Amino acid sequence: MADKLRDKQQYELMKSKHIGIGDPDTSKAEWITNVKRDTYSSMAAHHGLAEYYSIGVNEPMQLSKMKFIDKMVQPYGPIEKRK
Amino acid sequence: MAFDSLYLYHRTLQEPSFSVTSALGQFQGKKSQEIAIAKAASIELWKVNSSTGKLSRIVSQDAFGSIRALNAFRLAGSSKDYLAITSDSGKFTVLEYNINTKKFQIVFNEPFFKTGLRRLAPGQYMSQDAKGRAIMLSAIEKNKLVYVFNRDSSDNLTISSPLEANRNRILTFASCGLDVGYENPVFASIEIDYGQFEFNGIDPDSPPKKTLTFYELDLGLNHVVKKQSQQIPHTSNFLLSVPGGKNGPSGVIIACQNFIQYKSPYTQKAFIVPIPARTTQTNRDFSSNYIICGTVHTMKDKFFILLQSNFGDIFKVTINYDSNMVVESMQIKYFDTISICNSMLILKSGFLFADAQHGNKSLYQFVKLGDDDNERIYDSADYFNTSEEVEDVVFTPKDSENLEVTDIIESLNPILDSKLIKLSEQTSRISTVCGTSNNSALKVLTHGLNVEEVVTSELGNTATGVFTTKMTSNDDVDKYLVISFASHSLVLSIGESVEEVTDSGFDVETATIGVQQMGIKSLMQIHSNGIIHLKNNEEEGTQKVNEWFPPAGIKIISCTSTNYQLAVGLSNRELVYFELSDEEQLIEYQERKEMPGQILSLSLGDIPEGKLRSNFLAVSCNNQTLRVLSVDPKNVLGLVTVQSLSSNASSVLLLLMAESIEEEYKSYQLYMHLGLENGIYVKTLINSSNGKISDRIVQYLGPYPIRLSKIKTNFGESSVLICSKESTRIGFISKTTGFKSLPIAYDSSLSYGASFQSEEYPNGLVGVHDDQLYILSLEDFTKEFKIDVLPLRFTPKKFIYYKNLDGNSAYYIAETDGNTVLSAEQNNEQMIYPRETGSWASCLQVINSMDGELIHNIDFENNETLFNLASVTFKTTGLTYLVISTAVDFSFTTKSSSPRFYLKCYKILQDLKLELMHQTKVEKPVASVVDFAGKLLVGMGNTLRLYDMGQKQLLRKAEITLNNLNNIISLKTQGFRIYVGDIKESITFVVYKPKQNIFIPFVDDFVSRHVTSFTTLDYDTVIGGDKFGNVWALRCPEESSTLADEESAGVFVSTQDSYLNGSPKRLNQLCHYYINDIPTSFMKNHDASGLNESVIYTGLQGTIGLLVPLLTQSEIRFFQELQKQLTEQPELMLVGRDHLMYRSYYAPVKGIIDGDLCEKFGSLKQSQKNQIAINMNQSAKEIEKKIVDMRLKFSI
Known part of the structure; x- marks a missing residue:
């Protein structure tokens, strides 16, 4: 049993270090939240994507980037707390 | 395979x-x-x-x-x-x-x-300590690193291992380093802690608050601590450091919606001023003012801040502080309006560099600092918090008073669409629509060097040659311009104006073969009946004339000369050689040499530095041979080498060209340039010790004889002007890559040309074509395109080029700006269109492609958006129509609006104007329209629909819904085959069966590519790009391709089992490559010779790229090996990125060689070149030749 405990501890450690690590209990909301955060950050970081979007909506790139990061706060909705 | x-x-x-x-x-x-x-x-x-x-x-x-x-x-x-x-x-x-x-x-x-641009990778933001002691790198989420700089004992820069300042669940929006003098460095960043929203919903009325967090780097303890955190409004987006230490109060400027605040970690008090609004925006529904860009300028004892809003308005912010550096107030006022910038820089010399986001980057000079104008000033004493509603904080935009443009950098970013337009067999142009909103423009790119037309003039007769010469060897500029005709010559003097002279002493009754300044004061005219030698003595104002005549009945047909030597070819095939004596007498060499054929062209080349004479004489004869003779005193007119050619060389030119470009080891090599009668241009290297010819580079320039002449410029080494009837090029050694041959971007080609140097135009070029004389001035050789600009009104979305049966042609450009009010005002930097949420400003402009005149302008006043357009010739009527897809009350974001979508048909009239026929209502936005089999094919959502022309509206003929697609954004057709490009699901091949009137998708892709643009390479192959910056080529399996085209196969293909929810078969991926720009168009191109095919693409950010097929296995292997060798040169990889990883950013690179990297071979040091050459078992010269060969394979 000690092994299992250590596994769990190690997992928690990894999870705090590396964002987005999942386990069998990862919920859909958690998963999608993580994917969407990756997507928005990618759109803010890749100049081409940010420019493409900003031309489409006719606003300065700087504001588009801010909106992408704003959306990373809660991209999917609240996640249910694990028991 | x-x-x-x-x-x-x-x-x-x-x-x-x-x-x-x-x-x-x-x-x-x-x-x-x-x-x-x-x-x-x-x-x-x-x-x-x-x-x-x-x-x-x-x-x-x-x-x-x-x-x-x-x-x-x-x-x-x-x-x-x-x-x-x-x-x-x-x-x-x-x-x-x-x-x-x-x-x-x-x-x-x-x-x-x-590697990669990841969410957690520090480096999204970089902020530095004002004293250059440390730099903080921040990721978008969580991670922050601080590097500390130092100096070692020998004064070299050293760098510490990074110190971490990571905080979980923190998103960073902006960061900057504070100016704290020599205190511990402090960094500020705008952050949000999303931890509290993980499990709780966000109340829309109280959006998550942002914080301004200060981090202090403790230099003594060598660690970073979070020093302080203050709440700031949730719309905060911009951070700028305020000078500190001796120069100011330190602290930061934070901007949020409508407000600017000054904050400092040392005081609690914030100073707030509003961002003044445009008077044109009052009472309009638009999401207000933000600051997006800013800069601080520090002068001796004061500083000021310029901040730019999302409208492009620049505000001047001043902070008042007392002698203890305690801030008392802050003030803001309107300063000027320029294009929206990514960054602004103020130079000490009084210039503002505006790094514009879209459109041209500009350099402005400060005329005033806005100190004494009567713009209203808003003071922080009147404003206390950032949530209050402020009224009457406005300004009226005015014409620029404070800034004056001194220079611009022509920019193509963003290119939204482009077309390759063939003007004639020989020349094409790339027409692009660029820019956004008031920066929009149609930019026509001509491939070639920039030239400015100085003079054109009619000569009356067809000229057969043109020459220039200076007066004495000490002159820098040319004195005489001699134009030769069939049986007479024209002598013009070059000064402030160019005019005919009669007292030159030259014979104008015969055709001139050449003119040359020799010795110090001698001037030679070689004409068909003899040589005139003029010796001018300016002090005495006298002119001595000597003449030399060939034997009776014999004419001079070719000549060449240097300052010291002269050789002429006679019509009896004899070659006569002269040198100049010390007394400046022309001494004929005792022996004349008979050549085996008529002497077509001669060249002596340049005298190498420090030498008296050029050692070689190249002779081209009309028996398709080329001889190199020695004119060394030990072996005058002795044969060095003979070459047989594929055709007579109409022109030969020996030229010393810089071999290595680096200043420190500049060396010259003797090159022989040949222009053949069959239109082939050859450049070879002559070994200056033994005259051997090697390293041949060949280029075909069309089926006309080529003439060469040397041109001199003050920005480069000698280069060669290559004239043929249909194209004029300049061959030169480029500073970065070595030999290049580029056309000159000028409407007319030159049959004969010469260098032209005058006081006013030191880099001139004179040429004749038929009976026209042209004097042009060359600009530098760094630009490969000449760009002609025509301003447009709104952001151009798509355009087409249409040529009617009379040969008149025009551009039809669909322009749309979102959240903008349609106004008829002229566009310029100050007149930014009024903005209003949900409002669309659209127009269709018809512009004559010849003179750029606006033929027709249609405003869409019904809050309409334009998506795409095409010209369609309907078989039923035999007429051509312009079909444009539009939407009324459309919104990308709000679902609640009730948009209506239309296909509008315009008749294209004789004068290229448009006349509205009718409009057809459709259910969804139509993103693609194309002429197909005499009907109109549209992509509407995931539906492909065929329309025919009707009286009142378009008539639906056939339709298919492709369930695995989302939104068809691009369509190409060939015969009855349709290539369908989807916004998310790559390319699908569809065949149309006219008998059964059905569409059958028969092959699609195995990867979801977010297609932006593509074109067909051949019937089975497409090349395209996606929005992530990849270029790929896909090919249909042969068996599916033939099956789909079989007349009776329709039922079979359509009843085949679908495979993974798609068509029965998949496309093969042939190529994949990351270009780091979003491709917006692909164009197939043939060069003038018709031998070389290529694909030109344009990218959103202004890239114009070229893809040339590699034809042989050995070529492929060579470039793969070269690429591998070059990736191992660390100095080429400036940021330390693995080249293969970079080009394989999203998917492994396949089938495409990075020519940009291969071109870098020319910029390496000779020792590195040699090492690579050894590794590749070839000589460095051979490698260079192969790279140049690839470079020359392209012309448009």
Whole structure:
């Protein structure tokens, strides 16, 4: 049993270090939240994507980037707390 | 597997003009400031001439990695700036400009994270301590690193291992370093802690608050601590450091919606001023003012801040403080309006560099600092919090009073659509629509060197030659311009004007073969009946004339000369050689040499520096041979080498050209240029000791004889002017890549040409074509395209080029701006269109492609959006219509609006104007329209629909819904085959069966590519690009292709089992390559000879690239090996990115060679070249030749 405990501890450690690590209990909301955060950050970081979007909506790139990061706060909705 | 392979060689013709950011610094270690610009994947350094206000580029270096942020920093006490860069290499790069090599070189490439532009990778933001002691790198989420700089005992820059300041669940929006003098460095950043929203919903009325967090680097303890956190409004987006130490109160400027605040970690009190609104915006529903860009300028004892709003308005902010550096108030007022910038830089010499986001980057000179105008000032004493509603905080935009443009950098970013337009068999233009909103323009690109027309004039007769000469050997400029006709000549003098002279002493009754200034004061005219030798004595005002005549009945047909030597070819095939004596007498060599054929052309070349004479004489005879004779005194007219040619050489030219470009080891090589009668141009190297010919480079320029002449410019080494009836090119050695041959971007070609140097035009060029005389002035050789600009009204979305049966042609350009009010006002930088949420401003402009005149303008007043357009010739009526897809009350974001979608048909009239026929309502937005089999084919959502022309509206004929697709954004057709490009689901091949009137999708892709644009390479192959910046080529399996075209196969294909929810078969991926720009169009191109095919693409950020097929296995192997060798040169990978990883950013690179990298071979040191040559078992010259061969394979 000690092994299992250590596994769990190690997992928690990894999870705090590396964002987005999942386990069998990862919920859909958690998963999608993580994917969407990756997507928005990618759109803010890749100049081409940010420019493409900003031309489409006719606003300065700087504001588009801010909106992408704003959306990373809660991209999917609240996640249910694990028991 | 020959069917299934395609190898392409990729080369960038025009680098992207988009810039990430820019920085100011003294990179050369001198007093002057230079501007470093970070492009998507390259670094440029520009200098400003402070007396003329002109910008010039010092260097541009490819980084082969995506640059995220750039900063210039300087260690205290030093006078030289370093460049700090973060990129997708996951390394922290420090570069230093090397004055000797004129390039940036790597100081450090410190790895700190995984590669790629990741959420957690520090480097999205870079902020530096004002004293250059430390730099903080921040990721979008969680991670922050601080690097500390120091100096070692020998004064070299050292760098600490990074200190972490990571905080979980923190998102960063902006960061900057505070100016704290020599206290511990402090960094500020705008952050949000999303931890509290993980499990709780966000109340829309109280959105998550942002915080302004200060981090302190404790230099003593060598760690970073979070010093302080203050709440700031949730719309905060912008941060700028305020000068500190002796120069000011320190602290930061934070901007949020409608307000600007001054905050400091040392005081609790914030100073608030509102951002004044445009008077044109009052009472309009639009999401207000933000600050997006700003800069501080510090003068001796004061400083001011310029901030730019999302409208492009610049505000001047001043902070008042007392002698204890305690802030008392802050003031803001309107300053000026310029294009929206990514960064603004103020130079000490009184210039503002505006690194515009879209459109041209500009350099402005400060005329005033806005001190004494009567703009209203808003003071922080009147405003207390950032949530209050302020009224009457407005300004009226006015014409620029404070700034004056002194120079611009022509920029193509963003290119939204482009077409390759063939003007004649020989020449094409790339027409692009660029820019957004009031920066929109139609830019027509002519491939070739920029020239300015100085004079054109009619001569009355067809000229057969043109020559220029100076008066004495000490002159810098030319004195006489001689134009030769069939049986007479015209002598013009060059001064402030060019006019005919009669007292030149030249014989004007015969055709001139050549003119030459010889010795110190002698002037020669070689005409068909003899040689006139003029000796001018200006002091005495006398002119001595000597003449030499060939034997009776014999004429001179060719000649060549240097300052010391002269050789003429006679019509009896004899070659006569002269040298000049010390008394400036022309001495004929005792022996005349008979050549085996008529002497067509002769060349002596240049006299090498420090020598008396040129040692070689090249002779071209009409028996398809070329001889190189020696004119060395030991062996005068002795034969050195003979070459037989494929055709008579109509022109031969020996030229000394710089071999190595680097200043320190400049050396010259003797090159022989040949222009053959069958239109082939050859460049070879002549070994200056034994006259052997090697390293042949061949280019075909069309089926006309070629004439060559030498031209001199003050910005480069000697170059060769290559004239043929249909194209005029200049061959030169480029500073970065070696030999290039580029056309001149001028409407007329030149049959004969010569160099033309006058006081006013030191880089002139004179040429004749039939009976026309042209005098042109060359601009520098760094630009490969000439750009003609026509302003447009709104952001151009798509355009077409249409030519009617009379040969008249026009551009039809669909322009749309979102959230903008349609107004008829002229566009310019100050007149920014009024903005209103949900309002669309659209127009369709018809512009004559010949003279750029606006033929017709249609405003769409019904709140309409334009998506796409096409010209369609309907079989039923036999007439051509313009079909444009539009939407009324459309919104990308709000679902609640009830948009209506239309296809509008316009009849194209005789004068190319449009007349509305009817409009057809459709259910969804139509993103693609195309002429197909005499009908109109549209892509509407995931539906493909065929329309025919009707009286009242379009008539639906056939339709298919492709369930696996989302939104068809591009359609191409060939015969009855349709290539369907989807916004998310790559390309699907569909065949139309006219008998059954059905569409059958028969092959699609196995990867979800987000297609932006594509074109067909052949019937079975497409090449396209996606929005992530990849280029790929896909090919249909042969068996599916033939099956789909079988008349009776329709039922069979359509009843085949679908495979994974798609068509029965999948496309094969032939090529894949990351270009780091979003492709917006692909164009197939044949060069003038028709031998070389290529694909030109344009990218959103202003890239124009070229893909040339590699045809043989040995070529492919050669370039693969060369590429491999070059990736191992660390100095080429400026940011330390692995080249293969970079080009394989999203998917492994396949079938495409990076020509940009191969071209870098020319910029290496000779020792490196030799090492690579040894590794590749070839000589360095052979490698260079192969690279040049690839370069010459392209012309448009």
